[in-house]
Amino acid sequence: MANCSTDAAVHPMVPVPDALQIVLEETAKRLTRSPVAHWEDVCELNQLVDGDHRILAQPVRVPSPGYPAYNASIMDGYAIHCPCPPGNDRSTSTSTSTSTLQNDGWTHCIVQSIYAGDDPAPRYPGEGEATQDSFASFAPAAYITTGAAVPDEYNCVIPIENCTVDTTSGKLKFTGIPKPGMWIRLVGCDMKADSCILQAGDALDAVAIGILVQLGVRRVRVRRRPKVGILSTGNELLRLGETPVRVGQIPDANRPLLLALLQSFGNCIPVDLGIQTDDDVPALAQSLLDAMDECDVIISTGGISMGQKDMMEHVLVNQLGAHVHFGRIHMKPGKPTTFLTLAHKNVTKLIFALPGNPVSAMVCSELFLRPCLNLFAHYHGEPPSDIISGTDVEPAVQSMLQSARVLQPEVMATIAVKDLTLDTERPEYHRVMLEYYCANDGMMQVKARSTGVQRSSRLMSCHAADGLMILPQAIPGHLETAKVGDLHPVLLLGNHPNRRRTRLQDSVHIHGTKQWRVSLIYFKTTETSHSFEVQNTMSQVFGSSEVTLVSFQSCNGSARELVDQLEASVSSTSRSLVNLHMVVCAPSIPFPVMVEASNDIRKSPALGKNADSMAMQARQGACSHDSISALFEPVVGYGSQQDGSLILYLPEKGLEGALRNIQGMMTHALHIGRTSATSTR
Secondary structure, three states: OOOOHHHHHHOOEEEHHHHHHHHHHHHHHHHHOOOHHHHEEEEEHHHOOOOOOOEEOOOEEOOOOOEOOOOEEOOOEEEEOOOOOOOOHHHHHHHHHHHHHHOOOOOEEEEEEEOOOOOOOOOOOOOOOOOHHHOOOOEEEEEEOOOOEOOOOOOEEEEHHHEEEEOOOOEEEEOOOOOOOOOEEOOOOOEOOOOEEEOOOOEOOHHHHHHHHHOOOOEEEEEOOOEEEEEEEOOOEEOOOOOOOOOOOEEOOHHHHHHHHHHHHOOOEEEEEEEEOOOOHHHHHHHHHHHHHHOOEEEEEOOOOOOOOOOHHHHHHHHOOOEEEEOEEEOEOOOOOEEEEEEEOOEEEEEEEEOOOHHHHHHHHHHHHHHHHHHHHHOOOOOOHHHHOOOOOHHHHHHHHHHOEEEOOEEEEEEOOOOEEOOOOOOEEEEEEEEEEEOOOOOEEEEEEEOOOOOOOOHHHOOOOOEEEEEOOOEOOOEOEEOOOOEEEEEEOOOOOHHHOEEHHHOOOOOOOOOEEEEEEEEOOOOOOOHHHHHHHHHHHHOHHHEEEEEEEEEOOOHHHHHHHHHHHHHHOOOOOOOEEEEEEOOOOOHHHHHHHHHHHHHOOOEEEEOHHHHHHHHHHHHHHOHHHHHOOOEEEEEOOOOOOEEEEEEOOOHHHHHHHHHHHHHHHHHHHHHHHHHHO
16 A cells, blocks of 8 residues: 555545454554563552553452451351251251250350451450350350351351340340351352452452452552543644634534543543644644654544645655555545554554544544554463564464454344435444333343434534444445334443453454354244254354354244245345344244245245255255255245345254255355345445
8 A cells, every 4th residue: 555645545445344453453463562561560459449440460369268268257146156067957956955955945155245356266254145154054155246257166157136145144045957157158258269359351440449458459460551642633723712713713622522532441541632733744743753752552633534734644654654554444434534553763653543523533433442442451461472573473463353352342223213314335333322121022122213413523413322323335226224123233332341342253343253144033833932942053053153143033923924024134134234044944834834935935025046056955954864854945045135145944853954064055155145245236
């Protein structure tokens, strides 16, 4: 790719998944080429508060003897010694009965009181406690409060509500049968000695801080947060508080917006680099050089499109020697987004040159910058010496990207209120508000409502937005609107714990490594559903990491109702979401209905083209696993939406054999369908 400002117009538009892959690969290379110690700090525990988002750099193990460090009472009550082994209820009951008969029901005498924080060793009878004279007739007991240390001579606690006490003599009796260990937290029962209680990469949230305090940890090693500089460019921009002196001047909203956004990320230290005008190129170059001395990542807004004064790429490439990895992205908003790297004093700097419209800057920061900074925060583990020396970074890079959870959580949401017009040139990241509700089947569902006009200058479209709904590019004459009730993936905005984030290969949004995204219809005659068995069969054939069940429906009606359901499913989803529409026929379906459904699917407008040879292979594979399946007439073909998706109608009996027999052909057919759909567009 040429590196000069005049070439900005010829940068090819890169799909979002490819652009994100490039950003994360370059981030990983930057990390693997630096010793891990460079990215670690020591943090005193008393300096941590929830909301700092600090990330552990090393695991934390529980010191001996574990937590709690002593046997602790769970209840307010009386500690006693129970002589019988656990489970020997008969001997316990007999002993208690004998004692009760001899002493009018009184079994123990209270010899001490133990409160939380007390040393349990001394015995000094007090008010309401028995004297030494009572020891001969009764077993000793101790009044004890919740959390107090249980002395070694006691092995169970009787709750106070089950006890009766003679306050004059200090005698005690109780109901129920005591057992050793009852109502006692034993040493190490909460956290076992030498167990790894927090992992490297865990966020030090409120709970983690509490755990560390319980263990007596005073300081921890945390990930060093990268410094991210934010620079605004443009002659029209005013600083906060400045008054316009001519028409055309506007407040610089981007810089305060991004400073606040990055602060909320919690995985970096934002640095305000101010505003630079378009006219003073030397000053812009010097400002960028100064920023590289301090910052690991640099964000600029404005000056990156194709206008005469859009000089950012020219300065970065021609004057500073940066390398452009991509210069346009196939998305709306944010098409001019440019990603560069620059070696500054032998250290690679990552540079995101974002468009000047505030919505574009915010959306692209969520899509590309947040995952990049998440990778900084959660990378840990010393790379091999050959990687540090720069001879071979690719294995470490790919290993890091496979395991890192750096993408925002995703949900599937149905469009509510009104249809959405699809863009004819690019996929759109539509700002939506989400509503969670429980459907009639008990499953949690999500509805998405547009935030209104989606112009990239209209920052109000981001106000109250819960997520970015990923809408496909329109196919004129075929797919022009996303209709109410259609299901689409939504990237959630806001902060989420590491465990809820998404790995690259698991993302429906990216979907590059999950080959099959399945919409399943289970055709049956009863209320019983075997959808789990069907999904398990698919996972066994294709591999669990290659199958995503996007939607599941059941049909216990007629063949006509089944076809109607299939047609609705095919017409309402795009290949970016579903590439395999599968109908599985339960063995309980009568043979005539099976045949009728097969014929109706073949004639259905949902099926654009039959693949009879694959259907025959599926039939042979099914027969090899279940001979009765020879009577079944499978259907295999392409969907009618010209999106490259496949349609299968297969029997549940023999399903594994059918899928295994056409597995290779399905992959080839999907590739052909995808190529054909792309050329049609």
